[in-house]
Amino acid sequence: MRSRAVLALWALLATMPAARAAGVEEPVRVVSMNLCADELVLRLADRAQVLAVTYLASDPRGSTVASAAAGVPVTRGLTEEVVALRPGLVIAGAFTTRTTVGMLRRVGAPVLELGVPADLDGVRAQIRQVAEALGHPERGEALVADLDAKLASVTPSTRPLRALVMRPNAFTVAPGGLGDALIRAAGLVNVAAEIGRDRFGQVPLEAAALADADLIVTDEGTPGMPSLADTLLHHPVFRALADQGRTVAIPNRFWTCPGPQVAEVVARLAAAANARAPRP
Amino acid sequence: MNAPVRAIADPISRRPDTPRVHRAVVAVLGVAVLALTFASVAIGYAPFDVPAAFADIVAGRTTLPAMVLWELRIPRALLGGLVGFSLGLTGAAMQGYLRNPLADPGVLGISSAAALGAVLVFYGGLSAGFSLALPLGGIAGAGVAALLLNALAARGTSTLGLILAGVALSSLAGALTALALNLSPNPYAALEIVFWLMGSLSDRSMDHVLLCLPLMVLGWGLMLSTGSALDALTLGEDTAASLGVNLVSVRLRLVTGAALAVGSGVAVSGAIGFVGLVVPHLMRPLVGARPGAVLLPSGLAGAVLVLAADIGVRLLATRPELKLGVVTALVGAPFLIVLLLRNRGGRA
Amino acid sequence: MSLALHEVRVTLGGRTILSDIHLTLERGRLIGLVGPNGAGKTSLLRVLAALVAPARGRVTLDGRALADLHRDERARRIAALFQGAGVGWPMTVREVVALGRLPHRHAFAGLSDADQAAVARAMARTDVGHLAGRTEPTLSSGERMRALLARALAVEAEWLLADEPVTALDPAHQLDAMAMLRAASRDGAGVVAVLHDLALAARFCDRIVVLSGGRLVADGQPEEALTDSLLARVFGVTAERGAAADGTRYILPWARSGATKEKSDGVIFPG
Numbered sequence: 031m032r033s034r035a036v037l038a039l040w041a042l043l044a045t046m047p048a049a050r051a052a053g054v055e056e057p058v059r060v061v062s063m064n065l066c067a068d069e070l071v072l073r074l075a076d077r078a079q080v081l082a083v084t085y086l087a088s089d090p091r092g093s094t095v096a097s098a099a100a101g102v103p104v105t106r107g108l109t110e111e112v113v114a115l116r117p118g119l120v121i122a123g124a125f126t127t128r129t130t131v132g133m134l135r136r137v138g139a140p141v142l143e144l145g146v147p148a149d150l151d152g153v154r155a156q157i158r159q160v161a162e163a164l165g166h167p168e169r170g171e172a173l174v175a176d177l178d179a180k181l182a183s184v185t186p187s188t189r190p191l192r193a194l195v196m197r198p199n200a201f202t203v204a205p206g207g208l209g210d211a212l213i214r215a216a217g218l219v220n221v222a223a224e225i226g227r228d229r230f231g232q233v234p235l236e237a238a239a240l241a242d243a244d245l246i247v248t249d250e251g252t253p254g255m256p257s258l259a260d261t262l263l264h265h266p267v268f269r270a271l272a273d274q275g276r277t278v279a280i281p282n283r284f285w286t287c288p289g290p291q292v293a294e295v296v297a298r299l300a301a302a303a304n305a306r307a308p309r310p
Numbered sequence: 311m312n313a314p315v316r317a318i319a320d321p322i323s324r325r326p327d328t329p330r331v332h333r334a335v336v337a338v339l340g341v342a343v344l345a346l347t348f349a350s351v352a353i354g355y356a357p358f359d360v361p362a363a364f365a366d367i368v369a370g371r372t373t374l375p376a377m378v379l380w381e382l383r384i385p386r387a388l389l390g391g392l393v394g395f396s397l398g399l400t401g402a403a404m405q406g407y408l409r410n411p412l413a414d415p416g417v418l419g420i421s422s423a424a425a426l427g428a429v430l431v432f433y434g435g436l437s438a439g440f441s442l443a444l445p446l447g448g449i450a451g452a453g454v455a456a457l458l459l460n461a462l463a464a465r466g467t468s469t470l471g472l473i474l475a476g477v478a479l480s481s482l483a484g485a486l487t488a489l490a491l492n493l494s495p496n497p498y499a500a501l502e503i504v505f506w507l508m509g510s511l512s513d514r515s516m517d518h519v520l521l522c523l524p525l526m527v528l529g530w531g532l533m534l535s536t537g538s539a540l541d542a543l544t545l546g547e548d549t550a551a552s553l554g555v556n557l558v559s560v561r562l563r564l565v566t567g568a569a570l571a572v573g574s575g576v577a578v579s580g581a582i583g584f585v586g587l588v589v590p591h592l593m594r595p596l597v598g599a600r601p602g603a604v605l606l607p608s609g610l611a612g613a614v615l616v617l618a619a620d621i622g623v624r625l626l627a628t629r630p631e632l633k634l635g636v637v638t639a640l641v642g643a644p645f646l647i648v649l650l651l652r653n654r655g656g657r658a
Numbered sequence: 659m660s661l662a663l664h665e666v667r668v669t670l671g672g673r674t675i676l677s678d679i680h681l682t683l684e685r686g687r688l689i690g691l692v693g694p695n696g697a698g699k700t701s702l703l704r705v706l707a708a709l710v711a712p713a714r715g716r717v718t719l720d721g722r723a724l725a726d727l728h729r730d731e732r733a734r735r736i737a738a739l740f741q742g743a744g745v746g747w748p749m750t751v752r753e754v755v756a757l758g759r760l761p762h763r764h765a766f767a768g769l770s771d772a773d774q775a776a777v778a779r780a781m782a783r784t785d786v787g788h789l790a791g792r793t794e795p796t797l798s799s800g801e802r803m804r805a806l807l808a809r810a811l812a813v814e815a816e817w818l819l820a821d822e823p824v825t826a827l828d829p830a831h832q833l834d835a836m837a838m839l840r841a842a843s844r845d846g847a848g849v850v851a852v853l854h855d856l857a858l859a860a861r862f863c864d865r866i867v868v869l870s871g872g873r874l875v876a877d878g879q880p881e882e883a884l885t886d887s888l889l890a891r892v893f894g895v896t897a898e899r900g901a902a903a904d905g906t907r908y909i910l911p912w913a914r915s916g917a918t919k920e921k922s923d924g925v926i927f928p929g
Binding site (some may be wrong): 406407545 | 763813
Binding site for chain 2 (some may be wrong): 234235236237239240241261262265266267269272
């Protein structure tokens, strides 16, 4: 309690440039402000380097590093919270917490903004970028190697089956994004390319049913975590599709962020496709 | 001197025969509702052989097109008509009863209470993984609101008291909804509910129709039964009472009817705004201002508006599809403004 | 054939508004209910219309308690015309007048031929036939009063209760309205009107009932009821009396009692 009070006082008195000077010799200490950044930071950094992650990181529904995030301080992306931690580096997403990022830039805090990769090369590049920024480039290389090994172990679908991803609230994986790249890596055809019209395409159940997809990919949700998105899964038409063995569940969190878990998506898609008997 | 001041009497009224106009309007709107219902079944996202699917249903074959027709297209069309009728009718009844052209179906706080009920039941995890949890919660919320309002109405509260109670109920339910969302374990709850509340008929099933149909029909009956009482109330509560109107009974029927119709409507489709407010104003120039005469045409016109808007959101090239409440407001507001400009000077 | 109050006492919010009212009214006559502001005239009318239940005593219609009458029967037998409320929506005059037929109609049924005939009769009696298609907001005060009176007459009830029917009308329309009420009473109805204008009341009414402080203080033909001492005691005015050119007698409140002539300013009634 006392140490926290001292820290808070220090944070008020200290200026940000001084804090940055202090971080030069030791490993840089980071605050992550975006779930995807959380996942990479928790995989690549020493535990002592991580000052805080987002509150989303420890939510097993959305995060692939929920267990690693246990016990790590969290923020909700407010400027005050971040400044008080006196980070050597702030890692943020390109599209989230814009107000805080702008504020941090004005007080001279170093901010690394992560883009949204559109393919597997982009994933590899982002892993390396974050590892570099954390001062552990060798861990980045190891993680990329791990990802590539997993991808290499996947047997792509022997037939170009048609797959349609219905993510929560029926948001699908539109063509041109990372999700589309993962479907192609599994040897499948992304049906959303025929239906969806933009990056945030949402597929009505009717279109999904009539699109004649071989595989309909969903996130089955988590018990005890009710979401309106799940109501779709109980619709009679969806249940009929499921009864025909056309559905496969892949948790949404595997699609969300660039990281080694995307190999898991490719593996599950390919496995489901190969398990599905050829249609008469 | 005792003889009244005589003016040149005009034995033939300049207005057309009102009951005949009324019947014609109802007939035209009824045909429009039927036509739009069929159009709503025929128009969708994917090319689709409706007659073949219908033949499958009749023959009892559970093919995928048959399922899509029976569990997606038809429920969507039916719900559009049902929800629209409920909103239009309730709007007309509320405006007539409260003698206020600004009243809408949500004026008594029933919509907000239905939303609160839905949120509590759903995110409270009371029935996770059950597709009708949301509508049932909404209906429960509307029911609680109706009980509270009826307790007030039965005690002989004035009309103004009823409006104030509605405003209070609305605010309270809104605040409790926000609180429930804050405490929800799902970080996306607020986003989901905000979108849900804007109203949509996508991906509903026949279960939703069966759930709300009996409640709505009962609510419609209660509200339509107040037609002549609403006419009498245009002359004030005292005169209405002297004409044999049971004021307490009228209040109870209206509150209960509105709760049943709007509550189950919000429960299955979210809150589709503006229909209940604008539709009675569109009908008055056609059928006259008598509140009882506005009820049925407003219900039918509400069904027309919601069905047309729902066909519109499917034809428009926007993905995700526009929320119904957005479209009804976009279509309805200009109509209302034109009407008000044309009637400037008179009481609209 | 009478509407009667038996030892009626009315309290509103703990205040006694009327007490010890014993009154028997008969049909075929125009009865004026007069008294200073706050005397309880409108309350008495509301008791007669069964809108207010007396705290004590009984109201009877032809010997039967008014409270025991079914709502619809009471509505068919006692019509009431209240001022102030106006018309909530811009309905046509014909629609407004037709509201008077509500007590005679079955649920969801339209106007029958008999209803149409009654509406036409009422509109003819008040001379609003030419206004049938006009909407309420476009009417003048006089036209609106005639339309609302037609609505009350369309009930074709045995009793017509009218609350201040001539207030806010110009002299010609006041005379018209009083003549119409008297004509209704000549057709057999019992007409009870709350009036402020003592001259009009005396000129048209067959019987005057005077209320003061919630009590009945005088009752009789105009000349009997509105004596000089009563006018001074109850209204605080003195009156000029005389005979008009046509031979009818008139009573004209002229000055505040005890006031000098200079102070009289045309304000007839104490506030």
